Amino acid sequence: MEDDDLSALLRQHASRHAAGDGLRTRVRTQFTLQAAAQAPHARLRWRERLARIHPALAGVGGLALGVALTLSALLIVPRLHPDGTLPDQLVAAHVRALQVGPLYEVASSDRHTVKPWFQGRLDYAPTVLDAPLREQGYLLLGGRVQAVHGRPTAALAYQLRLHKIDLYQWPATPGAAPETLQRRGFNLAGWSDGAMQYWAVSDVDATELAHFASAWRAASAR
Known part of the structure; x- marks a missing residue:
């Protein structure tokens, strides 16, 4: 699944509400852990993906957030042999x-x-x-x-x-x-x-x- 497809899917089907401080902190923590685990050349590509999907992630509910984080991680992890x-x-x-x-x-x-x-x-x-x-x-x-x-x-x-x-x-x-x-x-x-x-x-x-x-x-x- 391409990043644009993921963003479109979230916009169409995800329940939306204002993200609280706790939710935003958990999102930042997840991406920080992913970034720390990546080689330098891979982190640049991750930041580019994050910039594109961030608007969609900002308003998703708990279940959609878990799906989004899992799918986003799959874009990176298999490429890191x-x-x-x-x-x-x-x-x-x-x-x-x-x-x-x-x-x-x-x-x-x-x-x-x-x-x-x-x-x-x-x-x-x-x-x-x-x-x-x-x-x-x-x-x-x-x-x-x-x-x-x-x-x-x-x-x-x-x-x-x-x-x-x-x-x-x-x-x-x-x-x-x-x-x-x-x-x-x-x-x-x-x-x-x-x-x-x-x-x-x-x-x-x-x-x-x-x-x-x-x-x-x-x-x-x-």
Whole structure:
């Protein structure tokens, strides 16, 4: 379905009423999460689509809003192949968190505060490490929920000197070998423990990020 067809469909069949503050906030939140999950080249196309369908979305009721958001997301998500765009998405999310925030929604260096915060926000329980990493210079700052490939994902924020490290994790099948990448000057380190997939993103050099990944694997295996 083209964008113009979607707009025409909403104008003809959607129930309309003045959108309240709560509705407008939810719409902005949904599109912000979608934008954060996209690679830079895809976000421009998303803004163009949003500009065209915004007048139709502004007045729709709750049911029509859900349909509109679902159809709009389908225009983007299938085009984002995981293997090609994941590193760019993670770097974009990391940069956005540093620039406009939040880097963490729960602020604590205690895993017993950070880990329970994710309850009810994710359909899985992320691994959170504090003391074993702090002993090697990596301080847990807190955690947040980040959209990655259109789904809520756990993101932990750590600090090494003045550098910030984002660690993303989600359930994954075993077999993903450790790998390192670089995108736009940021280094990435990815690995799997057989149950979860992890990706660390930071502007620290590749050697230091690899050390962080190694320290995490060793600590989580204890």
